[in-house]
Amino acid sequence: MIEYRNLRVALLGAGSVGAQVVAQLQKHGDELASRVGAGLELVGVAVRDIDAPRTAEIPRELLTTDAESLILGADIVIELIGGIEPARTLIMQALTSGADVVTANKALIATHGPELFAMAEQVGAQLYYEAAVAGAIPIIRPLRDSLAGDHVQRILGIVNGTTNFILDRMDTEGQSLEDALATATELGYAEADPTADIEAYDAAQKAAILASLAFHTTVPIESVYREGITAITAAQVEAARSAGYVIKLLAICERVTDAEGIDGVSARVYPALVPRTHPLAAVHGAKNAVFVEAEAAGDLMFYGAGAGGIETASAVLGDLVSAARRHVVGGPGVAESTNSDLPILPIGSVTTRYHITLLVNDRTGVLATIAALFSDHGVSVETVVQTVGAPSDDGTPAPATLVIGTHEASEAALAATVTALSSIDTVRSVTSVLRVEGS
Numbered sequence: 001m002i003e004y005r006n007l008r009v010a011l012l013g014a015g016s017v018g019a020q021v022v023a024q025l026q027k028h029g030d031e032l033a034s035r036v037g038a039g040l041e042l043v044g045v046a047v048r049d050i051d052a053p054r055t056a057e058i059p060r061e062l063l064t065t066d067a068e069s070l071i072l073g074a075d076i077v078i079e080l081i082g083g084i085e086p087a088r089t090l091i092m093q094a095l096t097s098g099a100d101v102v103t104a105n106k107a108l109i110a111t112h113g114p115e116l117f118a119m120a121e122q123v124g125a126q127l128y129y130e131a132a133v134a135g136a137i138p139i140i141r142p143l144r145d146s147l148a149g150d151h152v153q154r155i156l157g158i159v160n161g162t163t164n165f166i167l168d169r170m171d172t173e174g175q176s177l178e179d180a181l182a183t184a185t186e187l188g189y190a191e192a193d194p195t196a197d198i199e200a201y202d203a204a205q206k207a208a209i210l211a212s213l214a215f216h217t218t219v220p221i222e223s224v225y226r227e228g229i230t231a232i233t234a235a236q237v238e239a240a241r242s243a244g245y246v247i248k249l250l251a252i253c254e255r256v257t258d259a260e261g262i263d264g265v266s267a268r269v270y271p272a273l274v275p276r277t278h279p280l281a282a283v284h285g286a287k288n289a290v291f292v293e294a295e296a297a298g299d300l301m302f303y304g305a306g307a308g309g310i311e312t313a314s315a316v317l318g319d320l321v322s323a324a325r326r327h328v329v330g331g332p333g334v335a336e337s338t339n340s341d342l343p344i345l346p347i348g349s350v351t352t353r354y355h356i357t358l359l360v361n362d363r364t365g366v367l368a369t370i371a372a373l374f375s376d377h378g379v380s381v382e383t384v385v386q387t388v389g390a391p392s393d394d395g396t397p398a399p400a401t402l403v404i405g406t407h408e409a410s411e412a413a414l415a416a417t418v419t420a421l422s423s424i425d426t427v428r429s430v431t432s433v434l435r436v437e438g439s
């Protein structure tokens, strides 16, 4: 039997992901050791409550509530607590004590990444975070390493499993957002506070991380435009279906040139209409997919489990093996590259297509009035679908529903058009404005 030196691994947090990391390590630890050329000794698991129920059994002697002491003397620290504090302080302590760190914490990387990467570089340690974006799907390493020699133009991703699960259930089963969220929470997909999922804070954090890596530019979380899915209605889902689309929460990171000719980067997250023929439309349940367009490589699609305890544990363990191999081989960590330092452009600089649904008074000339208003704001109309309801019993004419599809227009022009539409008499209400992506 081969005798390896042991690397000391400390785990912080034993929730959905942490407990599965322990289970997988117990199951495959010997195999991973022979892959690495060193034993991976789990020296302890920091938890908040020793007696809390867990999704996998953890030997009681490994459990401690003293995370700070556990870190001391560890070669590799795995942080799976989530949130900003105490995760940030514990990771800083781990790095300064010379440990490599593996984390799945996108909230922390998106908000304090530069500070953590700087510390890792200063002490010659490495911070791994493959699980932080799109769970089990390898996407951090491909962007950081495999595509480091290419020029990424655009990323279009479904990067939040919970919201994809919810929108999919609304689309395929007519379930309500609330019911579908309850199931996603039971299945371990949702964040500790699911507002992070449904209001797209989580997806925005992932967009910031992806854009930073893809464009070699620090993209602060505050610069990511964000709209969640809480305003999406059953009627919008149904209308999208009838028109050949599906609504998906998308994270979009792209190189953009604004009206003044300034080259920059846009990172944004919102629910959008995706044609049912697009590969992203076929991403169901809690699955994620990241579509990357690169100059030389062309289109690449990364697909798989974006959430779930055991699935995310796969990405964590992959990082653990990388960290362990680095310990065996030695050498300094690799710094994050932010050499491009591009400006982050506001949402108004972005152009896309839109579907606007209006409830209008069904009078002669209404279409001409509305078409002129679009034209006055520089937004070109591509399609108009009109549906007229039945008049009410007292003979009052029913309003007509107009669904107007536009050609590419800037967000700024579209916003001005919607404001103008809302103020004219013939328009009773603007019932839905959705962007169209992926066509």
Ligand SMILES: NC(=O)C1=CN([C@@H]2O[C@H](COP(=O)(O)OP(=O)(O)OC[C@H]3O[C@@H](n4cnc5c(N)ncnc54)[C@H](O)[C@@H]3O)[C@@H](O)[C@H]2O)C=CC1
Pocket: 012, 013, 014, 015, 016, 017, 018, 046, 047, 048, 049, 067, 080, 081, 082, 083, 086, 104, 105, 106, 107, 131, 132, 135, 188, 189, 190, 191, 192, 306, 307, 308, 309, 312
């Ligand atoms: N669940 C998922 O599908 C995915 C989760 N992630 C990320 O992985 C991380 C962990 O997520 P989950 O396991 O789902 O969360 P969770 O809420 O199930 O587990 C976190 C655990 O940390 C414990 N904890 C909190 N403060 C602590 C402290 N001071 N010391 C020790 N333990 C403490 C909590 O009691 C809880 O058991 C988060 O950053 C999350 O965003 C990333 C990808 C997918």
Ligand SMILES: N[C@@H](CC=O)C(=O)O
Pocket: 132, 134, 135, 159, 160, 161, 162, 163, 189, 190, 191, 197, 202, 306, 307, 308
């Ligand atoms: N809550 C997140 C978990 C993974 O990052 C999600 O639903 O995607």
Ligand code: NA
Pocket: 130, 131, 132, 133, 134, 135, 136, 137, 138, 139, 140, 315
């Ligand atoms: Na990943």
